[in-house]
Each structure stands twice: as C-alpha cells, then as structure tokens.
Amino acid sequence: DVKVTQSSRYLVKRTGEKVFLECVQDMDHENMFWYRQDPGLGLRLIYFSYDVKMKEKGDIPEGYSVSREKKERFSLILESASTNQTSMYLCASRARQGMGNQPQHFGDGTRLSIL
C-alpha cells in the first residue's frame, strides 16, 4: 500500500514565522500535491509537482512556496505565516501514468494554527 506521511498532525505557529510542512511518499510516484481544506469548501490545490525540481501553481498559491529536491519529498513553505493560513493541509501523491484515472493517495493531514 502507498504510504504518504506528513511530518506533523498538529502545528501551532505565530504570525510572521516561516513554516515548513513536510510530506514523504514511498511509492516512487511522480506527481505530488498540496491542498488545504476549510469548512464548507472542497480541497483547494495550492501547488503541485510532476517530477523532481518541477513545481506548478495551483488555484491558491499566494503566500506559499514549495520545494521538490527529491522524488519522494514535497515540502510546503509558508514564507511569512498569517492567520488566514490557519487550515487543514493535505499532501497527496499519484502515479503519473493514466493521469486523471489514477487515484490520489493522501496523508493524514496537518492541522495548522497561526496565532
């Protein structure tokens, strides 16, 4: 089974801090994604990566950046955390072949609170 591991389940940070959320997958998947989930809204795509060193903006990239130095690891960075970035963050990975007909495999999520 695919395992997607997020570094923290819960995280509390202060406004203005630089925050790193780490995600590691063990199935050699090319595609990795970062989403945030807020009440009443669907998962919203922040950034994604189709391969090492590659990154693409999703639908809500403002205030975030990412790093994909190794195939198994995809990091989400909040450059200067703000209270409106308090949310549940989910990482996912997916095999490249078949694109839309391959399911995504998710981590357990990181609930981030910015005070």
Next chain:
Amino acid sequence: ILNVEQSPQSLHVQEGDSTNFTCSFPSSNFYALHWYRWETAKSPEALFVMTLNGDEKKKGRISATLNTKEGYSYLYIKGSQPEDSATYLCATYNYGQNFVFGPGTRLSVLP
C-alpha cells in the same frame, strides 16, 4: 476554476437505512470522476475512479453511477452501518484542468 457541487451537505441516517448523495460537475472536457471517503482523523481513501458515461462501480455495500452527458454522479450506500460515517468527497478531472474537489457530504449513521 470548475465548480463541483455535492448535495446534501450533511446527512443523518439510522443504521440499516440505505442512502445516496449527488456530485454535480461541468460536463465539458470531462475525463474522470473520483469518489473518496474521509473518516475523522484518517486520510481520504479512494473509493472509485470512473471515466465512462453510464459507468457503474461497486465495492461491498457502496456503489456509484456516472452520467457524463448531464454532469452528475450518484453514490449509494445500502444498509448503512456506523462505520460508514465519514465525509464523502467527489473530484473531477477535466482536460486542461487540475483535479477539482467538491465540498463533500458528511454522513452520520446512528446506531
């Protein structure tokens, strides 16, 4: 950004009841629809991936249908059990777009 809608937003049923909910999506440039189950404190888990109009998939007591011409999918649960309590997410993949998720239907099955 495409708009994917799910209804109802939440649902409470008694153990043993059968239930169903809907995912609506734009049908133009459709490629695939995914259903996920997201239990509290766990990660979302893929249930079905559907691509063909008229497709019907089944896993135990859960089944799903797909109508790509009119842009909707139904998820059915037969004889609901407390362990079916979860948020059910649908997501569509259209050509030229990323996956777009609906807001989910939160199901509570009361013993």
